[in-house]
Structures are given as structure tokens and as C-alpha cells.
Amino acid sequence: AQSVTQPDIHITVSEGASLELRCNYSYGATPYLFWYVQSPGQGLQLLLKYFSGDTLVQGIKGFEAEFKRSQSSFNLRKPSVHWSDAAEYFCAVAPFGGYQKVTFGIGTKLQVIP
């Protein structure tokens, strides 16, 4: 079975600073990879996804993520963080051909300070 590790439970960055959220996955083949964002009291919203092809994927709200097969990683990045980016971010993985069995990480809570 696949698994996801988000090693940082909580991250604080200054507004305007760059951001990188880490995600490592465990799966025997190339998986489907996702990043979701959750604002307080809300459901999750899909930021971006990777299935195949170009390993650098662009998402909504200025986010991007890079798939690195050799490191089993799919880190989320943003060049300049805005106060509205404060939320909880979840990395998720699904096996190829089994998208319905999506496994989520435990999340990284992002705090943005002025």
C-alpha cells in the first residue's frame, strides 16, 4: 500500500518570503500525486496534480510542485507567500490505475507573519 509523509507539521514564513513544503511518498511504481489546501472550516481544494510527463507542474494560486522520482518526493513551492496562503496543506498519493484509493498525508499548517 502507498503512504505519504509530510515531515513538517507546522511552518511559519514571513509574507513575501519563498515557501517549500515537503512531501515524500512510498509506492512501488509511478503514482498519481496531488497537493490540496484547506482553509479553516472548509473542505479541501485541489492545488495541482502530477500524473506523468513534465516533472514540474503548475497549479492554482501561484503554486508549483516538482516530482523527483529518485527522492520519492513531490515538494510544493511558491516564490512569494501572501497572507491569504495561511492554511493547511495536504499531499496525497494514489496508485496508478487506482485513483479512488487516495492516501493523504497528515498535513502541514502554514502560518504567515507580516
Next chain:
Amino acid sequence: NAGVTQTPKFQVLKTGQSMTLQCAQDMNHEYMSWYRQDPGMGLRLIHYSVGAGITDQGEVPNGYNVSRSTTEDFPLRLLSAAPSQTSVYFCASSLGQGLAQHPNYGYTFGSGTRLTVV
């Protein structure tokens, strides 16, 4: 376009009571799933469905039942509520596997049901 609608938003149950959490989507999505979210544990899959009449268990199915008689609806039943089922429950839907390259491929989540069992 409402997306995924969950009702109720909040519910308090007594131990042993049963109830049904409702989930409906209007996007003609093939896949639907129920997750529970607990602090420090992320989201855990309870049950999922790949189409009307087809359901299967996820990671934490005990104490829950589902059915999918239509494409639109995927209710989650708590058979005999226990305090361990206190959680926030999310329903999600997506296009089917054959549309993996579609730009809209990926889960659409409802806004959640916060359930407390006392």
C-alpha cells in the same frame, strides 16, 4: 453549479444512536468517497464508490455503511455511534479513471460535517 453538498454541517449524537450523513454531487462524477479527518491523522478513507451500485471499503470502514443507488448520492450511515466516531467527515467526488488526463481530474470536496458523539 453546487458541486458537492453535505448535510448536516453539525450534528451531536448520543452513544448508540444511528444517523445518516448525506452527500450529493451534481457534476456527474463517477467516483465518490467518504473521509474522516482527525487532528494529527490527516484524512482517512472510510468507504468509496466507483459508480452506482459499486462500493468498497477503505482504511477505516468499521461502524459505517454506504450505498450508491444513484450517481449523484452517496450517503454514509453510522450504525451505532461511538465516541471514537467524533470527527469531521468529508465527502468527495471525482471523474472516473478513464479521464485521468482531463484538466478537472481530482477530488472535489464538500464542506464537511462536524460530528460529536457524547
